Amino acid sequence: MTLASATVQSGRHGPPGGPHGKGSARINRNAGTWFLVLPALLPILVLSVGPLLYGIALAFTDAQSGRTRSTQWTGVLNFQDLLHDGLFWDSFRIGLVWAVGVTVPQFVLALGLALLLNQNLRMRWLARALAIIPWAMPEVVVGIMWRLVYNPDAGILNETIRDLGLGDGRDWLTGLATALPAVILVGVWAGMPQTTVALLAGLQNTPHELHEAAALDGAGAWRRFRTVTWPALKPVALSITALNFIWNFNSFALVYVLTNGGPGGRTRLPMLFAYEEAFRYGQFGYAAAMGCVMVAVISVILAVYLVGRLGGGEDR
Amino acid sequence: MSMRTRRSVRAGQYLALLCYLVFLAFPFLWLISTAFKPAPELGSLHPTWIPHHPTLDNFRAAFDEQPLLRAAANSLIAAVSAGFIAVVIATPMAYVMARHRSRLSAAATGWVVVSQAFPFVLLIIPLFLVLKYLHLINTLWGLIMVYVVWSLPFALWMLVGYVRAVPPELEEAAAVDGASRLRTLVSVTAPLLAPGIVATALFAFITAWNEFFFALVLLKTPEKQTLPVVLTHFLGAEGASDLGPLAAAAFLATLPSLVLFAVIQRRITGGMLAGAVKS
Numbered sequence: 001m002t003l004a005s006a007t008v009q010s011g012r013h014g015p016p017g018g019p020h021g022k023g024s025a026r027i028n029r030n031a032g033t034w035f036l037v038l039p040a041l042l043p044i045l046v047l048s049v050g051p052l053l054y055g056i057a058l059a060f061t062d063a064q065s066g067r068t069r070s071t072q073w074t075g076v077l078n079f080q081d082l083l084h085d086g087l088f089w090d091s092f093r094i095g096l097v098w099a100v101g102v103t104v105p106q107f108v109l110a111l112g113l114a115l116l117l118n119q120n121l122r123m124r125w126l127a128r129a130l131a132i133i134p135w136a137m138p139e140v141v142v143g144i145m146w147r148l149v150y151n152p153d154a155g156i157l158n159e160t161i162r163d164l165g166l167g168d169g170r171d172w173l174t175g176l177a178t179a180l181p182a183v184i185l186v187g188v189w190a191g192m193p194q195t196t197v198a199l200l201a202g203l204q205n206t207p208h209e210l211h212e213a214a215a216l217d218g219a220g221a222w223r224r225f226r227t228v229t230w231p232a233l234k235p236v237a238l239s240i241t242a243l244n245f246i247w248n249f250n251s252f253a254l255v256y257v258l259t260n261g262g263p264g265g266r267t268r269l270p271m272l273f274a275y276e277e278a279f280r281y282g283q284f285g286y287a288a289a290m291g292c293v294m295v296a297v298i299s300v301i302l303a304v305y306l307v308g309r310l311g312g313g314e315d316r
Numbered sequence: 317m318s319m320r321t322r323r324s325v326r327a328g329q330y331l332a333l334l335c336y337l338v339f340l341a342f343p344f345l346w347l348i349s350t351a352f353k354p355a356p357e358l359g360s361l362h363p364t365w366i367p368h369h370p371t372l373d374n375f376r377a378a379f380d381e382q383p384l385l386r387a388a389a390n391s392l393i394a395a396v397s398a399g400f401i402a403v404v405i406a407t408p409m410a411y412v413m414a415r416h417r418s419r420l421s422a423a424a425t426g427w428v429v430v431s432q433a434f435p436f437v438l439l440i441i442p443l444f445l446v447l448k449y450l451h452l453i454n455t456l457w458g459l460i461m462v463y464v465v466w467s468l469p470f471a472l473w474m475l476v477g478y479v480r481a482v483p484p485e486l487e488e489a490a491a492v493d494g495a496s497r498l499r500t501l502v503s504v505t506a507p508l509l510a511p512g513i514v515a516t517a518l519f520a521f522i523t524a525w526n527e528f529f530f531a532l533v534l535l536k537t538p539e540k541q542t543l544p545v546v547l548t549h550f551l552g553a554e555g556a557s558d559l560g561p562l563a564a565a566a567f568l569a570t571l572p573s574l575v576l577f578a579v580i581q582r583r584i585t586g587g588m589l590a591g592a593v594k595s
Contacts, residue, residue, distance in 0.1 A: 033412055138525070140569075159362060
């Protein structure tokens, strides 16, 4: 979520010392600098970069949890198995549907809210305050809360449906057809605030004079949005959308609490699948291979995002 | 634009804003409503927004059913330690990253972006094996180590932004006055950075307090588990759950992060806005 701020901040100019840090700050890169960097760098290398490489290596072994026999290299066997694992590709497809299904409405709704909050409206402090709630809540609580909303008997959703005379309502989270849309709605709700704030930051970046000039020239609201607002907003919008997609594709806790992948695997996201494979069935090597496939797909998306950002001309 | 269309545009804007308010608020209001309802009302087929006979029974029952206090204590220890350690080790590095454009900061920046794309499963399996080797599975220390590293990317991002907001000229002036580098950092830079450091620490705290996946994998026994993991025990095996205590516990678990987030929210969004405006 902070990458939104990062994308915004990275547009700022560096210190006046130039690209190699000589000059005004006058801090020579010597032992002293390393002393400052090491406390953070070491844990990063030992507990993040190292395990990541180890994890990739595991994908080429038959590692299992709690086994006495030593682990063997099996080459690409895991990936071959994965290729024929229909359940994994089902979950992959569900993951893509979920990621798109959450990211797109999230963006549209967040853009609308950001545009509203950018206006001089009276209740906007309340909207800002409310938007904190989904952001600050533990994902587990968000899941529990929506289970209470979706509860077939005691939930507010079915009660509202009954009150409006639209029928008896249904068991949203356990219905084969309704489960995925139901969890997608929760995903949209949960991730909207960060997107809104990022877009709002982008909006405030738009030069106000340009708006006024366009209005004086007689441009309507849509024209002004297209010619003035959107070009300024595009880099932020692109970044936040790519990141949202990645985060959503990798999400776990929300759906774990809402449906635990059910009914009949209809909401089993790739992370839930890999988690079960690793920590219920102990297939570490196989689950690591799944992780590798997920990274590969995400890398492609990240590449598109980086190219898009560079192409957007926002950066130095 | 005529007065009339302007007025109808305004009305449309307020209507849209109202829809957003309802959409954002209603699940949370329902959680609170459920938490205060007595058992008969929870079993009713026609639930109401306002409890007829509000009660605290659910809160009592929640503490009876699950070790909530211990779970909260575990969460608190993990989150405070993670927030504290993260800023202590990230601040110096963020300083170097902000003041130098070196290969190191380029690599660190790249790593920050890439780390956002990890599927955690690729990280957790090797971490699980490493922590097991170190006998740190099912310990809060193991979890804290993971949380520190996990929160470092965004801690660095936030802090780099805050350091850049401190004009280097101030440090130069101190250096010209003959202050040593350490002296400059301690008496000029640090005080200006303090609010940003606190905000970053609180943000790392909230992230750790809310975290679920790593805690689920690394903590095995109920007396070691953190609040989000213990909350899922309320859900029961086949989805049948005790709604009242579940809602009460979930509501309580949210309060600390809500309060803290409200405190630093302005700093987070403010930082984003400032960054955007200055670019």
